[in-house]
Amino acid sequence: MQFKDKVVLVTGAASGIGAATAQAFARAGAWVMLADISDDQGQQCLAQIEAAGGRAAFRAVDVTQAEQMRELIAETVRRWGRLDIVHNNAGISGGYALTADVVEAEFDQIVAVNFKAVWLCMKYSIEQMLKQGGGVIVNTASALSLTVLPGSAPYNATKHAVAGLTKTAAVEYARHNVRINAICPGVIRTAMLQNRLDVDELLPKLTALHPVGRLGEVDEVTQAVLWLASDAASFMHGSLVSIDGGWTAQ
């Protein structure tokens, strides 16, 4: 897939799925704005892209902050003139807790990052895309937009909310040439998983959820994001695309 001179924004671009899609878009010829709260890791990711001959910039942003998101999109447009593609991807998982045991502060943080910030990024991106006559948004939802994992109520609920935002906005803006879809990955080997305190106990259980008998790799997700962002997906609006080794087909 070629994205020569397309302008792409990736949030959560310092690590995992976002870093991989930012690199893949840059390899395919796009101008890529990387955004992440992690300044060091974001700069490292930018350096890797530039070392490979890619064209990119990094901005340290907390996606939960409306003004920072508005300014991120304004800066992208100031630099490169437009905003063709957004991979709206930043997210956090939270720890294991049954619903009644979830700590309020953690609940609020997961809602802020996984739900409100996804809407903020859509809001400012769609405003720009309407001005320029169209664009594409790929939200990172989850297999947990379609099913649930006990012990992860705020994560499950916010990922269900991303599915709702995706479908609503896709219907609203289909006639304005703004295509909006979401990917629903199963469990993918990234820092989100590896940083969990209970990772050793969790891994065999999570692997068993996937009929394919293994977890996913970031590159398997990246290919779906690029395809959804490409013209090959021109009739895709409001789809929740599962990339989950068969987990949610059961």
Ligand SMILES: NC(=O)c1ccc[n+]([C@@H]2O[C@H](COP(=O)([O-])OP(=O)(O)OC[C@H]3O[C@@H](n4cnc5c(N)ncnc54)[C@H](O)[C@@H]3O)[C@@H](O)[C@H]2O)c1
């Ligand atoms: N790894 C999985 O198994 C899996 C499965 C389904 C969906 N997802 C989703 O994929 C997306 C990417 O996750 P990942 O697995 O690559 O995890 P990751 O932890 O490797 O990457 C997430 C990135 O988001 C950034 N981020 C977190 N809070 C932020 C904030 N407030 N502002 C800006 N950036 C922020 C982090 O710094 C990090 O770089 C998330 O939305 C996650 O929910 C992951």
